[in-house]
Amino acid sequence: xxxxxxxxxxxxxxxxxxxxxxxxxxxxxxxxxxxxxxxxxxxxxxxxxxxxxxxxxxxxxxxxxxxxxxxxxxxxxxxxxxxxxxxxxxxxxxxxxxxxxxxxxxxxxxxxxxxxxxxxxxxxxxxxxxxxxxxxxxxxxxxxxxxxxxxxxxxxxxxxxxxxxxxxxxxxxxxxxxxxxxxxxxxxxxxxxxxxxxxxxxxxxxxxxxxxxxxxxxxxxxxxxxxxxxxxxxxxxxxxxxxxxxxxxxxxxxxxxxxxxxxxxxxxxxxxxxxxxxxxxxxxxxxxxxxxxxxxxxxxxxxxxxxxxxxxxxxxxxxxxxxxxxxxxxxxxxxxxxxxxxxxxxxxxxxxxxxxxxxxxxxxxxxxxxxxxxxxxxxxxxxxxxxxxxxxxxxxxx
Numbered sequence: 001x002x003x004x005x006x007x008x009x010x011x012x013x014x015x016x017x018x019x020x021x022x023x024x025x026x027x028x029x030x031x032x033x034x035x036x037x038x039x040x041x042x043x044x045x046x047x048x049x050x051x052x053x054x055x056x057x058x059x060x061x062x063x064x065x066x067x068x069x070x071x072x073x074x075x076x077x078x079x080x081x082x083x084x085x086x087x088x089x090x091x092x093x094x095x096x097x098x099x100x101x102x103x104x105x106x107x108x109x110x111x112x113x114x115x116x117x118x119x120x121x122x123x124x125x126x127x128x129x130x131x132x133x134x135x136x137x138x139x140x141x142x143x144x145x146x147x148x149x150x151x152x153x154x155x156x157x158x159x160x161x162x163x164x165x166x167x168x169x170x171x172x173x174x175x176x177x178x179x180x181x182x183x184x185x186x187x188x189x190x191x192x193x194x195x196x197x198x199x200x201x202x203x204x205x206x207x208x209x210x211x212x213x214x215x216x217x218x219x220x221x222x223x224x225x226x227x228x229x230x231x232x233x234x235x236x237x238x239x240x241x242x243x244x245x246x247x248x249x250x251x252x253x254x255x256x257x258x259x260x261x262x263x264x265x266x267x268x269x270x271x272x273x274x275x276x277x278x279x280x281x282x283x284x285x286x287x288x289x290x291x292x293x294x295x296x297x298x299x300x301x302x303x304x305x306x307x308x309x310x311x312x313x314x315x316x317x318x319x320x321x322x323x324x325x326x327x328x329x330x331x332x333x334x335x336x337x338x339x340x341x342x343x344x345x346x347x348x349x350x351x352x353x354x355x356x357x358x359x360x361x362x363x364x365x366x367x368x369x370x371x372x373x374x375x376x377x378x379x380x381x382x383x384x385x386x387x388x389x390x391x392x393x394x395x396x397x398x
Contacts, residue, residue, distance in 0.1 A: 009157035010236040015284035018052035026051035047339035053263040058340040065112035066171035072120030072246025075140035077182030081217040083207040090123035106326035120245035132158035138244035142223035152240040159252025177322025178270040187273035193228040204297035235280035250274035258285035265325040268295035272303035292325030
């Protein structure tokens with residue numbers, strides 16, 4: 001566990017970037033594997049990134065991928081910005097625990113395990129997930145703060161502590177997931193506040209709202225953004241004003257993972273909003289993240305551009321829960337195993353690029369001098385082309 005002795009959970013140590021020397025060694029190793037250089041495209045880049053994060057080349061295949069789903073409700077959901085009622089959040093937490101959600105199925109397929117954390121669900125949940133609960137729901141952000149200062153600090157600290165627990169428990173790659181009815185609204189506000197975007201640029205359909213819902217959501221984002229822009233330069237104050245306990249915990253989790261030198265696969269727009277705040281809290285943290293996918297939520301494209309991250313997949317997904325990141329995780333695992341387990345030309349006894357036949361050498365100058373001088377013929381101008389011949393079509397029989 002490493003909180004670097006800081007009493008303020010919003011203060012992080014300087015972030016050390018993944019090892020560039022190891023990355024260079026990984027790139028060089030790819031030139032020796034039994035394939036044409038660059039023939040595996042983005043897989044080569046991803047494998048080198050994992051190697052740099054681990055600080056070893058070849059990298060070690062992932063042994064304990066771990067998904068943490070942060071659950072919380074938002075007061076703004078009462079304003080008709082979602083297609084589902086707030087009660088669904090607690091019901092979905094129970095579904096996660098029963099193994100019946102998309103995140104459970106995708107995690108199993110990717111070889112990962114799932115942890116659910118109730119940070120601000122507006123209802124009772126199992127004691128197994130409520131250890132870090134900060135409050136029941138977050139404030140109505142278009143007219144009041146999402147959290148108090150103490151609650152914001154507690155939520156960020158919860159995220160840091162959860163990251164420490166998972167990394168100390170052996171997790172070697174992390175995925176952050178989200179669950180909360182209405183959570184794309186505060187996410188859009190955070191994204192707009194940090195990028196200067198207008199409400200209409202960040203508002204999306206979320207859970208599938210109709211046009212009337214979209215207009216209500218746009219108005220809510222507009223009003224919340226007026227309050228958020230006043231504190232946009234202070235990431236902790238921004239979380240307090242316009243975020244929520246789940247978003248604050250995710251931001252602490254992502255920043256702490258970077259401080260602990262552990263790679264993270266990011267999910268969609270909600271996790272992306274938390275990641276943008278985490279980058280403000282711990283500059284350089286983004287070097288430890290890879291974007292699992294591109295969400296169809298309009299604000300997610302702004303997130304990816306702001307963090308300079310290129311998504312692995314673009315499948316038109318918008319579920320959340322960590323689903324997009326988990327769908328991409330097998331690709332990242334494959335990239336890691338290729339670099340770690342594929343044979344080199346030397347290992348396989350195959351002629352590599354350096355052993356390919358070389359083109360014949362240019363004849364020496366003496367031989368060139370002995371050759372007869374070429375003869376030249378005066379060029380003849382080409383003949384004038386004949387004028388084109390046209391055939392008149394017979395008149396149409398109308």
